[in-house]
Amino acid sequence: MPPAIRIEKIVRSRRRSIAIEVTPQATLIVRAPHRVSQAHIDTLIREKSAWIHKKFDEVKQRPQAIVHQYGEGEIFWFLGRQYPLHYVDDGRTTIGRTDRLLVPRAFQPEVRHHIRRWYRQEAVSEIGSRCMYFSMMTGYSPASVRISDAKQRWGSCTSRGGLNFSWRLIQAPLEIVDYVIVHELVHLRQMDHSPKFWKKVEELMPDYARRRKWLRENERLLRM
Ligand SMILES: [Zn+2]
Numbered sequence: 001m002p003p004a005i006r007i008e009k010i011v012r013s014r015r016r017s018i019a020i021e022v023t024p025q026a027t028l029i030v031r032a033p034h035r036v037s038q039a040h041i042d043t044l045i046r047e048k049s050a051w052i053h054k055k056f057d058e059v060k061q062r063p064q065a066i067v068h069q070y071g072e073g074e075i076f077w078f079l080g081r082q083y084p085l086h087y088v089d090d091g092r093t094t095i096g097r098t099d100r101l102l103v104p105r106a107f108q109p110e111v112r113h114h115i116r117r118w119y120r121q122e123a124v125s126e127i128g129s130r131c132m133y134f135s136m137m138t139g140y141s142p143a144s145v146r147i148s149d150a151k152q153r154w155g156s157c158t159s160r161g162g163l164n165f166s167w168r169l170i171q172a173p174l175e176i177v178d179y180v181i182v183h184e185l186v187h188l189r190q191m192d193h194s195p196k197f198w199k200k201v202e203e204l205m206p207d208y209a210r211r212r213k214w215l216r217e218n219e220r221l222l223r224m
Contacts (some may be wrong), residue, residue, distance in 0.1 A: 004053055004157045006046055008036075018044055022055040024062070024219070065223040070111040076101050077221060078122070080173025094118075116135040116167075116224075123167040130174075131163065131181050138204060151223060154215070155180040157187035168222045172215070179211035 008027035012034050018041065019031040030041055045052065068074060074085045083101040086106075095118040096102040107114040124147050135141045143161040150156070150166040157163055163184045169177055182205050190197040201208050 005049060006118070007045070010041065020045070020048060020052065022052065024059055024061060026056045055165065062217050063221045064221065065220045066111070070115070077114070077171035078119075079126070079170065080176070083193060119170055119224075120147060120167040123165065123170040125175060126170055127165050127181065130178060131165075131185075134178070134181050134185055134204075136181075138185055140188045142162045142185070142188060152219070154219075154222070155184040156208075157184050157191070159191075161188055164186075168224055171222050171224070172218070176211055176215055179208055182208070 006027050008023060008025075008029050010030045010032055012032055015031060015033055017033070018036060021029040024027060028045070030045075033042060033093075040094065060140070063201075068076075070085065072085060072087055075082045076085055077083075078097065083097060083099070086100040086102055087105045088102050088136075089105050092102070092104050093102075093106075095107075095114060103111060103115065127147065128145055131142065131145050142163040144163070144204070146162065146163045146164045147167050148156075150164070153164075153166060154169045154172075155163065155165045163181075165180065165184070169180055172223075183201060186197060186200045186204070190200060205211070
C-alpha cells in the first residue's frame, strides 16, 4: 500500500468546488468551500490517491537544490550553463569565467562569500541591462532596479514602482531571466495576476508559459 497522504493545510473559502494542489515539497494543499466536511475531503483524497501519488513522484524527480561544498570541479550555474569550479594561483584577485569558474585560491576559506559576491555583481550588470532593454521595448520604466538576496522570490515589484530581482536568478538561462523581468515590468501597470495581467505578458512574450513552467520545475536549481 502506498504511504498515507499528508495534507499540509486546508484552505477554506467561498469557492464552490474542492481543488487539490501538490506543493513542490510533495505535500497537499486542499482548497475547499466552507461547508464541506473533513470526511468528504478525506474520501475525495482517497479516490484521487493514484493521481496524487503520480504527482508526488513527478515533483520528487525534479532537480534538487544544490548544496555547495566549494570543492575543485564542483558545478556552478551561470545563465543556464554549468561551470566547474577551478582554483587558481595565477595572482588574480577577482573571480573569472572561461569554460570554468576561476577562483583565486587565496579566497579560501571564504570562498562562499566571494562567489556570492561575484554572482551579485554579475546579476547587477546582466539583469540591469536586460531590464533596461525590455523597459525601452515596452515603455514601462521602473523607478529603480535592485538586486536582492531573496531565496525564492525571483522578482518582485514595490508599490512605489521599484523592481527587485534576486541575484540567484542569474543562475538561470537568459530566456528565464527575461521572463521574470517582463513579468515584473508588467506589474508596474497591473499589480495582480488577473487574466488581464497574463494577457499583457503574453503580448510581450508569446511563449512565456514555457519559460514560466521551466522556472516552476527547476526552481530548486537556483536555490543556493
Ligand atoms: Zn507576479
